[in-house]
Amino acid sequence: MxxxxxxxxxxxxxxxxxxxxxxxxxxxxxxxxxxxxxxxxxxxxxxxxxxxxxxxxxxxxxxxxxxxxxxxxxxxxxxxxxxxxxxxxxxxxxxxxxxxxxxxxxxxxxxxxxxxxxxxxxxxxxxxxxxxxxxxxxxxxxxxxxxxxxxxxxxxxxxxxxxxxxxxxxxxxxxxxxxxxxxxxxxxxxxxxxxxxxxxxxxxxxxxxxxxFNAAGAVVTVKGKSVHPGYAKGKLVNSILIAQDYIDLLPKIEVPEQTEGREGFFHLHTIKGNVDKTQLEYIVRDHDKQRFENRKQLLIDLAKNLNEEHGKEIVTVEIKDQYYxxxxxxxxxxxxxxxxxxxxxxxxxxxxxxxxxxxxxxxxxxxxxxxxxxxxxxxxxxxxxxxxxxxxxxxxxxxxxxxxxxxxxxxxx
Missing domain, CATH: 3.40.630.10 (Zn peptidases)
Structure with a gap:
């Protein structure tokens, strides 16, 4: 043919x-x-x-x-x-x-x-x-x-x-x-x-x-404060370490390399940062619409929790839906x-x-x-x-x- x-x-x-x-x-x-x-x-x-x-x-x-x-x-x-x-x-x-x-x-x-x-x-x-x-x-x-x-x-x-x-x-x-x-x-x-x-x-x-998948992109921004490390006690805020805390709070098994079929995930694909500022870029995926919404809310809630822990807003999250x-x-x-x-x-x-x-x-x-x-x-x-x-x-x-x-x-x- x-x-x-x-x-x-x-x-x-x-x-x-x-x-x-x-x-x-x-x-x-x-x-x-x-x-x-x-x-x-x-x-x-x-x-x-x-x-x-x-x-x-x-x-x-x-x-x-x-x-x-x-x-x-x-x-x-x-x-x-x-x-x-x-x-x-x-x-x-x-x-x-x-x-x-x-x-x-x-x-x-x-x-x-x-x-x-x-x-x-x-x-x-x-x-x-x-x-x-x-x-x-x-x-x-x-x-x-x-x-x-x-x-x-x-x-x-x-x-x-x-x-x-x-x-x-x-x-x-x-x-x-x-x-x-x-x-x-x-x-x-x-x-x-x-x-x-x-x-x-x-x-x-x-x-x-x-x-x-239902799909969204998320940018998590962590603001730190850079101070000379020799005189940093009580003053320096290392955004990289706080970003690490944020990463660790997400479910470890809900990542692309450990999911299949209709299982959703958080995929951290880019990290850019220094002491003063760190950005984490995620893609968020789930076939189920409610679980998709729950995933986006979790990203927001984790930022809120870290902000409360540090007593000020140092973590912000921007989420943009991509397709459904x-x-x-x-x-x-x-x-x-x-x-x-x-x-x-x-x-x-x-x-x-x-x-x-x-x-x-x-x-x-x-x-x-x-x-x-x-x-x-x-x-x-x-x-x-x-x-x-x-x-x-x-x-x-x-x-x-x-x-x-x-x-x-x-x-x-």
Whole structure:
């Protein structure tokens, strides 16, 4: 159905363009280099035969594959993001193609003896005999989410070339800055005009997700007082040590490395400080809305307790909600999940329905009026040098998109 080399070439043409986003930039897109891939995608969408291809001043791309049926069919969309995370460099990506993977260690970087090993990354074992695309150990790969883009473009191209496959109107959307939580912020849902959509932004083959974390970011600021240490008794207030006390008061087991499934956590990801001032940056996550609210309140209560202990306000907390669990918006229209599940089974993929331990554009879009479950894009180990994607998983994702379009055409509007 889908030519393997064709999707490999397309994917590599995307990942070799650096599109790392920047959380410290107020612009949209947050980095100028995201335009490089955005403009390429606009040209490519036109070349494969899509209509109404647009890109706005913020680099949001939309395009249309017109219906080829006479009856009214729900308008569906497929969405992916073209930025890559700032957690690890996406510059000068040099993909490695591993044909007929033998199930053993893959040497990513001989110089540093860096290996992609099934003894550590057990998911590798299920891809023995397949074609893998890996990094060279010095960058991330960018399958998150350029695999999703490659799959959507390839599926649309296939549908254009095979008009015998009946489908309704399909909308395509590509966004910047998803990795810094802004991918949906300037997405024009009304202009997109879909009844529902799917983000192609999941991980391993079979993933189908309509639940995600409720998410917030918190900045805890501790104010100290710097005094010459030789004459500091009763005067010096060491903000670093008070910050340490704050850290120690949080539940030790409620951290990412000790939680799974629907279990929430507090994740301390950045510390900046000296005696005079220390800042702790947390992300707060929970699938359950009430537990999410309780977590945020705990951060506030701990600051209050430390302030009372020291007799003055030395700890402050700023909390900002980032996104919410899309389950609340998808459950009333669960047939859209059922269509994706049926499509997977029809092309020989066993659905893995589970909550996302993270976020996706789909969660924000769902709250903006566009219900948007998440379908696998095929990659593993995102955001670092051990990232890889099996080509066969990408091909199956293309088949799922095509089948979703076909099944939706059978659903009268």
């Amino acid at each position: 889908i030519e393997k080399q064709h999707i490999i070439d397309r994917f590599i043409s995307y990942v070799t363009i650096d599109t790392e986003s920047d959380p410290h930039s107020a612009a949209t897109p947050s980095t100028e280099k995201q335009w490089d891939l955005a403009n390429k995608l606009v040209d490519e969408l036109k070349d494969i035969g899509l209509e109404d291809v647009t890109i706005d001043e913020n680099a949001y791309i939309m395009a249309t594959l017109p219906a080829n049926v006479d009856h009214d069919v729900p308008v569906i969309g497929f969405i992916s993001h073209f930025d890559t995370t700032p957690d690890f460099t996406g510059a000068n990506v040099k993909p490695q193609i591993i044909d007929e993977y033998d199930g053993l260690d893959i040497i990513l970087n001989p110089k540093d003896n860096m290996k992609l090993s099934p003894s550590y990354f057990e998911d590798l074992k299920q891809y023995k005999g397949q074609t893998l695309i890996t990094t060279d150990g010095t960058t991330l790969l960018g399958a998150d989410d350029k695999a999703g883009i490659a799959e959507i473009v390839t599926a649309m191209e296939y549908l254009v070339q095979h008009p015998e496959i009946k489908h309704g109107k399909i909308r395509v959307g590509f966004t910047p800055d998803e990795e810094i939580g802004r991918g949906a912020h300037k997405f024009d849902v009304e202009k997109f005009g879909a009844d529902w959509a799917y983000t192609m932004d999941g991980s391993q083959i079979g993933e189908l997700e309509y639940e995600n 669990n899309m389950k609340e918006k998808v459950e009333p229209v669960m047939h859209i999940v059922a269509i994706a599940e049926k499509a997977m089974k029809a092309v020989g993929v066993e659905p893995i329905i589970k909550p996302i331990r993270g976020g996706t554009d789909g969660s924000q879009l769902s709250y903006m009026g566009l219900p948007c479950p998440n379908i696998f894009a095929g990659g593993h180990n995102f955001h670092g040098p051990y990232e890889y994607v099996p080509v066969e998983s990408m091909i199956k994702a293309v088949e799922v998109i095509v089948k979703v379009a076909e099944l939706t055409a059978a659903e009268k509007k």
